[in-house]
Amino acid sequence: GVVELDDSYTYDPVGNRRTKAALGGNASYIYDANDRLLSDGKYTYGWDAAGNLTSRSGPEGQTTYRYDAENRLVETSGPGGVVQYAYDAEGNRISRTTAAGTTVFVVDPNMPYAQVLEEHGPAGAKLYAYGNDMLNIQGPDGTHWFDYDGLGSVRALTDASGTLTDTYIYEAFGSVAHRTGTTANDFRFTGEQYDEALEMYYLRARYYEPGTGRFGQQDRRSGNPANPVTFNKYIYTNANPINNTDPSGLFSIPEITTSLGIQGFIRSIPGLTAKALGVGVVSGVFSTIYSIITDIEANRDITAKSVANAAISGFCFGFLSTFFTQYRWARIIIGTVVSGASLVDFVSSIKAGLTIRASLDLLIFMFSLRYLRADLRSLRYQPIDTSNFKGGTPTKNGGIRERIQFWKEWQTRYPETLSEANKAIIKGDRAPRIDATWCKYFPDQAPYMGEKLIHHHINYGAKAIPLPEPFHRYQPGRGILHP
Incomplete structure (x- = not known):
């Protein structure tokens, strides 16, 4: 049959959704002074001091969320049970554990955005094939091919014979309004992976809740003074999901680039x-x-x-x-x-x-x-040779991953780049952060003010350079840093 969608939204000056009018019912939204959602009429929300969603309470009961020291979601507990998540050193999600068992994700970090190649869990294995986008899924239900719309959302699945098996219709912000078929597939809106237990999409840096059009964690990036909406730390694609996508969970990409094949x-x-x-x-x-x-x-x-x-x-x-x-x-x-x-x-x-x-x-x-x-x-600031470091983990091409030795060597060679505060941090065997002194010598890193610095091994080799941690982890074109 015909699926009718007639949704309209109103917003405040910084992009927070104030009202939603839909055939299925209307909703009003309340926020605090930091743009954190407090209520949407059905649920109330709690937050920690770091801006992470910690609870959602509603008719079904309360769901709580727990994070690690890197602000990555590691556990959720609610009426549906406990779900736990694990990540690799690069921040890619590598497993999800529920009462049914553990699903392991084999991730390729060298694609423009880290992508799942395989899943191994209680329901069996799933394998994914890629071209410029994900081409097909091979799983317990057989092989199915993805059909996309202009935004990159999965609209249909076809089997090996070309027969249509599944279809998807989405609301503007990604909630599935209607679905046919029963193929086990989590890749949906804008081609991203949906987590049924969370009712959120996994967008690498953060999880996105399509029902509210918001993330459950703050955006790390600074805003643009010429566009006040960009200072809102929680809204998805500046509240413009029709023309933009956000595969990194950090910033939106105008979809015209996809349309043009760029x-x-x-x-x-x-x-x-x-x-x-x-x-x-x-x-x-x-x-x-x-x-x-x-x-x-x-x-x-x-x-x-x-x-x-x-x-x-x-x-x-x-x-x-x-x-x-x-x-x-x-x-x-x-x-x-x-x-x-x-x-x-x-x-x-x-x-x-x-x-x-x-x-x-x-x-x-x-x-x-x-x-x-x-x-x-x-040119003065040359990479640090790590081949003679003691201890640490070897890289593929002759380097040694040892953070403490790297930063102490950097301080010895280039002390002028480090403030007294960062020198104290290094003395405490921790990685420094980007501050005014650092930006004096590396002005291109000013947008990452306050973020942690990491050392990156060039081509997995002995030479290592300092980089902003968010750039290293989430920048478009992961293959640029890890070819």
Whole structure:
């Protein structure tokens, strides 16, 4: 039959849902001063000082939630029983234990976002095959293929013969409004894994509750002053689930990138960072505009062909920039060449009376010089060689994982990067945190102010560098750090 959905929502200025009007009933929501949900009309919620959901009380009784020192959910207890979760050193969920037994997840951390390859539990084993997205599931019910919509949500399953076996219809924020079929499948809204015991989706960094459109833990990332909604620590995709997804549990991704196939392109390029891609796109657009303005000021005829040529040259320049700006040595070479060439072009443009082009040349010179200085300054801070560390765990390619020795060696070599507070932390055999002193030498890490620093072994080798822990754990393109 036909499934009718007619839901509408109202929000406060920072994205908290105030009301929901639906065919199945209406709801009103109450929050505290820190945007934590206190009541939705059916349930009341409790929170700890760190902003983690600790309880949900309603008609069925009370469910409580417990977290470890890293604020990862490790146990929930309620009317349905006790469920426990375990994670690996990278923060990936690797098991779930219920009264029926333990389900073990075999996870591949080298995909753009860590993905489950296999599940082994009381009901049997499930194996998952991937292309750019999950292709099929092989389990006790046989092999079934996934059919997705434009948002990446699983809309249907078909068996090996092509017969439709299961269908899914979702509300805007991901609750399943209607389902047909009985295939054991947890991957649903935006292709993510649903946890029946929690009634939440596992989005890696945090768990997401689609009924309220909110996370059960705070977002670690800072907001954008130009967009106040981003300061809300709990809402899903800035309350815009139609156009955005959040596979990391940390920040939303406009789904236009999926529609254009850009995500698949990014995934296919080893070592491609989001920052490098951004540099490439901006470089390409700027190069195109620069070429067109040059033609206009030189009184050349502007034709469709000349615009197309400018766009092609801009694309090529941006495409090359995408790759080469990932590497410090390449950035230094490019920065030196571009800064010198742009200064020469500036003088030539002034002599030729091309004032707009001269302004662009000067802009290029200033930016290239700024980033060249930043890269030259960062050359001083070389990776730490861990091959001679005592104790610890060996890496695949000759390194030794030993946090205490790494930070003591870093302090010996580069004491100016550490505040007195961080030196005291290292003395206590703990990892330092990103503070104002650290950001003075590593300004690109300022968005992670207050977060813990970890040491990352480059290509699992002996050389290790300091990185913000959230970036290391959840950044898009996990394969960039762990190829």
